[in-house]
Amino acid sequence: MKKTIVILLISLLISIVNAQEEPRKISIKIGKYQDFYRFVFVCENSAISKSINVNLSAEGTIKLFFPELFSFDFEGKTLEEDNTIKGIRVIIKNKTLLIKGIPIKEIKVLRLENPSRVVVDGYFLESVADEKPLKNTTVLIDPGHGGKDLGLNFNDTNEKTIVLNLGKDIASKLAKRGIKASLTRATDDDLSIESRIKIENKIKPALTLSLHLSNKENFTVYTSPIKKNISRQEASIVFLNEDRALRILTKKINEHFTEQVYSEKLPITLLKNTTSTSLLIELPKRTALGDSKYIERISEIFVKTIEELLKKQESGKRNE
């Protein structure tokens, strides 16, 4: 009898010691948002959450250093040494956890209570994360005027020629990046506003960009206060996208040009009757001076803006 009790006590003691040696658990949650991933590490207490160090390597890998060995849970399952969750690689090496597979460019770390947790927001490089969807989208470039309608006249050139050349260049650059681009006119032909609207309504592009020139020193970006060919609900989404496009374009122009950017809401016929996100841009008169580097810069910036905007629109759609 005495022997049995002693054996039981010893086995109980061993099991207690074993239990204490088992690493404590941390639960992981992963969520994808418009331009960032959120990683949440739920800990047993605030002492643990406060002692976790988070770094971002130059290659875009998030590294978490833990004070001791932990076992990690994701949706009730214990993670192995090398795991792939939602396309993200999560590698556990001793007291370190690595998050790989998405090129993170910036992180924000928060330590919160109830429950004690570390929240890491990793802002990713969209060019890689959103590459595929862009190939299915179309951009419509509309070089203003044409044919008998010269637009603004300058010494040895005119608006219709400048915007046609620029439009073609933007379309070709977009095509090289895998974005399908169409032109309302690719030659110096007369094209009515109604015909331009018909083209847009038929193609239903993700974005319409109408190019014009101004006799002023600044860029002006026009959007329409109303949309006539779509429902109110559709229009509200288009208006949101137009505001976003305006913000991106303004930011990019401010970063790369000395000229100011103004925005206006005008019921311009083309903008009013399109079904998509549509902007009419008037370029500064400097564009007509024949400075090819300046025109090239405009083309580059517009392509980058279009790309960024399309990615935002696509990720917006996916989140909906």
Add this chain to the structure above:
Amino acid sequence: MNKKILIYVAVLFALIAIGTAIFLFFYREKGQTQNKKELPESMQSYRIFIADFKMLQTKELFLKKEGNDLQLLEKVLENYITELPSHIKDIKVLGVYRDKENVIYIDLSKNLFTQGDALEEYAILKSLYRTIKDNFAWVEDIRILINGKELETLGGHFSIENSLKTALEDNK
């Protein structure tokens, strides 16, 4: 004795009050007649809208009440054209016509606007529309003709093929 004095004082105050009221009433009437006299009955005032970048400036115009509605409208239009920016010159009103629906057709000798940006084109169209609509309430819509022909657009930004009302519509 004191009562008598009080009655006299009260009557005096009442007379002063009545006198003041009568004076004020006639003075105001006189003032109103004077204001009315500023514009003879044979004259009519009109407001001309002038395109000035984003804003529309207004100018008062006084014309003799001669002729019918269309003739008066033509006169207002001629005055409107003189107020256009300096680079828009030598435009003549060839005729103003009206259809059964009170849509008026303005026939001009030259395009009002060929060179400029979208905002300038909008301002010209808006100033023309307001000049006519604000002065002639019966006008339902406006269509512009250049030498008798309809034009899709003046400057390539706004389609005026259907009507000026549709072109400028900015709310659903």
